Amino acid sequence: MASMSGTSANPPARAKKKRPRSYDAARTRAAVLAQFGHVRQAVEGLSEEQLAGRSGLGEWTVRELAAHLSMALGSVVRFLGEPAPARAEVSLQQWPFTTAPHAGQVAEDTRVLAAGAPVQELFAKVAADLAEVLPGADDERITMTRVGPMRFADFLVTRCVELVVHGDDLARATGAEVKFDRQALAACTRVLADALAVKAPGASTEVRIPPYAVVQCIEGPRHTRGTPPNVVETDPLTWIRLATGRTQWADALEKAQVMASGERADLVGVLPIMG
Known part of the structure; x- marks a missing residue:
């Protein structure tokens, strides 16, 4: 199998500008809540020994990975509480390429969070806060996120990515069953x-x-x-x-x-x- 770096002898055809994929906002909300529930159920079933084990993600323990998962949804509540920027500067298509520069701060915030309350309490608090603020949130609202201002509905799609990717990390690190909501996995x-x-x-x-x-x-x-x-x-x-x-x-x-x-x-x- 050859490398993909070869070039064509023919001039490339004029590419049609492709419209960005759209996501149904109501389904995204349901997927975020469902996947958070699946992850929470898995975390609540972990023993102290499992929480103290290695996560497979650098130096993080499973406890820190679980804290990070709670933080991924806690950020929804936190960012909704901040003033709305004038316009979005980060699209959903750009988002995967904007996260790396913030990895150090994310890791530090995760360590601090994990050293505080038990992870089960973190999940319970996030669930309660989401139930209070999410129903009234405007999908078109511009929200200041860690990587820059985003449309709120787009930011929720990124939460599906966080919950699925790190939910899979959690399952592989502990052997616990983590169910995947079909819509969250699709997103x-x-x-x-x-x-x-x-x-x-x-x-x-x-x-x-x-x-x-x-x-x-x-x-x-x-x-x-x-x-x-x-x-x-x-x-x-x-x-x-x-x-x-x-x-x-x-x-x-x-x-x-x-x-x-x-x-x-x-x-x-x-x-x-x-x-």
């Missing part, structure tokens, strides 16, 4: 798939993540009809782990978790998308 899959298309624009390779997403990416000869010459296909959780660096491309291929065919079906040069 997470689609956000990261669309980010791939932004990071590696083109139309020579089709990436399929059934049943939630299909995107085209990678420069090269444009595919117009019939079976694409370059295809990558995988399941949602494997895709999410690849896109966030939890799984390496070579390992996924070796374990047959990814099907890749065609000379431009090697994504190793563009993964991960976000950490």
